[in-house]
Amino acid sequence: MNDLPLTLQTLMAGALAKHAARPAVVVDGTAWTYGDLDRAANRLAHALLALGVAPGTPVALMMSNCAEYVVADLAVVKLGAAKVPLNDMLSPGEATYILRDSGAVVAVASSSQLDVAMSCLRAGEALRTVVALDADEAPPPDALPWSTALAGRSEDPPAVEVSATDVGLMLYTGGTTGRPKGVVHLQQQLALNLLAHRIETEIRSEERLLLSSPLPHSAGFLLQTALLAGAVSHVERGFDATAVLRAVTEEGVSFLFMVPTMIYRLLDRAAEGAWDLSSLRTILYGAAPMSPERLAEGLDRFGPVFMQLYGQSEAPNFITRLTREAHVTDEQHRHRLRSCGQPTAMAEVRIVDEDGRDCPAGAEGEVVARTAYTMSGYHGLPEATARTLQDGWLRTGDIGYLDEERYLYLLDRKNDMIITGGMNVYCSEVEAALREVEGVAQAAVVGVPHPDWGEAVVAFVVASEGVTLDETEVTRQCRGSLSAYKRPKAVHQVDQLPLTVYGKVDKKALREAWQAMAG
Structure with a gap:
């Protein structure tokens, strides 16, 4: 057969x-x-x-x-x-x-x-x-x-x-x-992933999507989902809040995919004029949670249209999903807005301690997931693959907990990742680039809260002996090796980097130092 x-x-x-x-x-x-x-x-x-x-x-x-x-x-x-x-x-x-x-x-x-x-x-x-x-x-x-x-x-x-x-x-x-x-x-996992997108996004044949984030990222998965469903996709070369609102009003766009920063811009622009948003059925967001205040504002202005995804490149986009129905602000359920939802139809999620044992509900640990579409591995990196894929489970590197109803709450990122404007920035990558700058002896990078971007990349550097570093010049020298969104938004020269009792850079102390400087 x-x-x-x-x-x-x-x-x-x-x-x-x-x-x-x-x-x-x-x-x-x-x-x-x-x-x-x-x-x-x-x-x-x-x-x-x-x-x-x-x-x-x-x-x-x-x-x-x-x-x-x-x-x-x-x-x-x-x-x-x-x-x-x-x-x-x-x-x-x-x-x-x-x-x-x-x-x-x-x-x-x-x-x-x-x-x-x-x-x-x-x-x-x-x-x-x-x-x-x-x-x-x-x-x-x-x-x-x-x-x-x-x-x-x-x-x-x-x-x-x-x-x-x-x-x-x-x-x-x-x-x-x-x-x-x-x-x-592999092909079979990609096909299953596409079917999972169709299930979880609930995209219908009469849907009109607007995609303005880069197609080489998550938007490309949604484009394929729309094609599978027989829907229409309006593909924009970049994000413009006014253009989005106009498309909803004039073209009947019903589905938006955005990172929180884009939604904040949309909310600000929507408050400035009269728009017909009656066609809007879904605003799917991911990469970072929305602030509770702005999410409440969005629900008030756009209605019950929000849906959140949580996934990784290793298990694209859908490990958990926070449904429209879970986006509520009543006293009994509003805590769920801090979560990224429950495991999706083709995924399982566990929280494990450092020894790989399951943690009880409410206890913090590493998020591990098993999906029908997990990667086969990292290209040419067998050791990294073995560390990440263990007994069929994906070690996400994220720290969080599951509540009694299996809603997942993320607390931190074990792999030291910053999410700025919906884009992933790994501290180690930025630190490596900073150490290549002439006059930089040591470097440490942290993510700090930012009202628009979610987090901003901030660097602390120790100069080589007898050198006084210029912040602008340090950032300029990173241009050849780092994308614009990965470059530090601020560079602070310090005499030494704080260390934990284990001899590692104390990034909690660096964040506290930044808070003190920020007032």
């Missing part, structure tokens, strides 16, 4: 055929039907096939939000290739490392990342071809223009057999080593 393999290819093929005549995405005012996307993706898939791309082959998508990203994403799905998504917020150093570490053989790049892609191509390593999106300026002669790649290609689906065990995604995330780690996902 030949069973149909559970892959992204099989799921998406059915959706594209079923909804061929319906609108699928709207980008820059232009609507694409499912049929339009299907045909364009087939043409690109045939081009990639001719370039040597096969199931499991790493293909880098180096683009900001645009229609070509959607087409390229689907082309990779059709071939069962391994998508390596990079957004244009990455520094050149980060993007170069990811291209080399992943072993991507083809990169599809927009102008903002074309220079990095071409540098890797000319270095003569794994990367063999760079497909450059069409722009006003002609691409370099050793790049393959997008229009040329698609010219004359068949609009029929490529005849490629994809296995459930083929690598389908290499999603790079920061880590305690200071280098991004490639989180590897």
